Amino acid sequence: DVKVTQSSRYLVKRTGEKVFLECVQDMDHENMFWYRQDPGLGLRLIYFSYDVKMKEKGDIPEGYSVSREKKERFSLILESASTNQTSMYLCASSFWSGGGEKLFFGSGTQLSVL
């Protein structure tokens, strides 16, 4: 069965801390994504990667960076956490099915920045 695993379900960090969110997929997918979900705003794309060491900015990349050193692992980094980065973070991997790009999501990490 398809699996995308996010390292933490809940995280509490302080303003200014460096935060790492880790994601691992076991489906050998080329593409991986980081989204954040906020009430009333839906899913917004932060960054995605279509290959090892390759990345592209999404719609809201400011304040974030990413790392993809291995195909199965995609990390989201908050260089200096701020309170407006309190959110649900969702990692996904995907493949093209012919009926559209099918994303498989992890369970999410609820990050609170105090």
Added chain:
Amino acid sequence: DQQVKQNSPSLSVQEGRISILNCDYTNSMFDYFLWYKKYPAEGPTFLISISSIKDKNEDGRFTVFLNKSAKHLSLHIVPSQPGDSAVYFCAASVGEGNNRLAFGKGNQVVVIP
């Protein structure tokens, strides 16, 4: 500017009746449309999709209708079941193999037993 719009943020429906979720888009280049379902504390899961060469796609209790001229699609759930209570996201993309989806804000569906 949001390219995929889901109005009517919440919907309550009696078990056994039809649930209809609507989605409008502004980018006429979109040619693949997908619906995802999300339960609390879980990631979204893929539900059903449709390409622009079709106007209808059906999978069990779920049917998606596409009206390209109106830039509108809808998801019908018949009959609705309590397990369908979730947030539903509409998403769209341009071109084959394009891995960048634009998501709507989501609709909360509550199915009343």
